[in-house]
Amino acid sequence: MATIFIKDDLRASVEAASGGKTTVLYTAKGQPSYMNVVPKFMLEDVADSVGTLGTGVHPAFIVNGIEKSEFFYGAYQGIIKNGELLSLPNVNPSRSSNFDTFSNTARAAGAGWHVGTNAEWAALLLWCHKNGFTPRGNSNYGRSSDATFETGRRIDGGAPGVTSGDPAILTGSGPASWRHDNTANGISDLVGNIWEWQTGMRLMDGEIQIIPNNDAVTADLSAASAAWKAIRLSDGALVDPGTAGTAKFDSPTATTTGNGGTPILSASIVNRNGTLGDSTSTAGSMAAAFNAITTAAGVTAPALLLALGLFRHKDVADSDSIYLRNYGERLPIRGGSWSYGAAAGLRALYLSDPRTGASSSIGARPAFVL
Known part of the structure; x- marks a missing residue:
């Protein structure tokens, strides 16, 4: 841990060039990882209106x-090198590995390192929306679908x-x-390119479960972990999974194939989509614009x-989408792909893949909290 903040020439040059927004941290094996500093902020500072996100x-x-004064977030989507997940510029990001592989290689970098x-992710989302800029990215085969003149360098040179x-x-x-703050030193590729595994949140048979605060940095992330908590709809309190009245995603229709429609935030599940353990695109799922998620009668989203970016904090004129199956354990990936x-x-x-899912369009990003 003592060597993670080595003040060498590389770190000094990166900090000088970025005005301190980006730094270089070192892993247990001494490998450099380019990280953006994200300073602490209050919920009320990024809320669209008073009280919508709570306080504190x-x-x-x-x-x-x-409480931490900051966390460090990978400036780049991650690459696995020498058994550790790193954030490096101008490389082909690692893909086609399951959640546990990415999580294990992130933690192998040393204490505080994690996917x-x-x-x-939600903190960055709220910060971007409050600051009036939403990044674009590689959403159309090497270019932005919203601004096709914006391009990146494709892996295949195409x-x-x-x-x-x-x-x-x-x-x-x-x-x-394509950076989170519209500057050359912001966090890159949060939108498009490849989906990114996230830790600390999941669906379990449709019930929304989290590992409280940012405790997923050190917690047991396994399917059977006692760290998972459900969210009571009536007051947002964290309770044991399976408790009555917790937040769940229901479907308007029951199906094991095709698109089940717009997710409904509910205290119960009437319809299930998908089958236990499935991870194929033909399995049943819900798919809709994120902004279109509805609530069951009498339900208000906590x-x-x-x-945590799991329900709209305000109406945003975008087409960002949500996909989910409310059967079995489903771990989140965020951002979209090319x-x-x-x-x-x-x-x-x-929220459709089990933790064993793997795809050439799914990767992960390292983060660090001291």
Whole structure:
């Protein structure tokens, strides 16, 4: 741990060039990882209107009951090198590994290292929306679907927009508008390119479960972990999974194939989509614009769900989409990939894959909290 903050020439040059927004941290094996510093903020500071997100420090800045002044987030989508998950510029991001592989290689980098958590992603989402800028990215085979003149350098060297080959781009090779703050030193590729596994949140048979605050940094992340908590709809309190009245995603129709429609935030599940353990695109799922998620009669989304990016915190004119199956354990990936067009975005959320899922369009990003 003592060597993670080595003040060498590389770190000094990166900090000088970025005005301190980006730094270099070192792993247990001494490998460099380029990280953006995300300073602590309050929920009320990023709320669209008073009280919508609750009050106090955003959950991403609380780890095991201790407030943190900042967390460090990978400036780039992750690459596995020498058994550790790193954030490096201008590389082919690692893909086609399941959740546990990415999580294990992130933690192998040393204490405090982890795959980015859903709480951290939500903090960035809220910050971007409050600051009036939503990044674009590789959502159309090497270019932005919203601004096709914006391009990155494809892995296969192909022309932007060509649907064959490998349309993923080298990390950070897009323009400043593909960074979270619209500057060359922001966090790159949060939108499109490849989906990113998230820790600390899941669906279990449709029940929304989280590991409180940002405790997923150190917690047991296994399916049977006692760290998982459900969210009571009436007041947002954290309770044991299976407790009556917890937040769940229901479907308007029951199906094991095709699209089941717009998810409904509910205290009970009437219809299930998918089958236990399925991970194929032909299995039943719900798919809709994130902004279109509805609520069952008499249900109001708790502020915690809004703060964690699991329900709309305001109406946003975008087409970011949500996909989910409410059968079995489903772990989140966020952001979209090169083929998702306008459905990719900061709010894009895919809750259809089990932890064993793997795809050439899914990767992960390292983060660090001291």
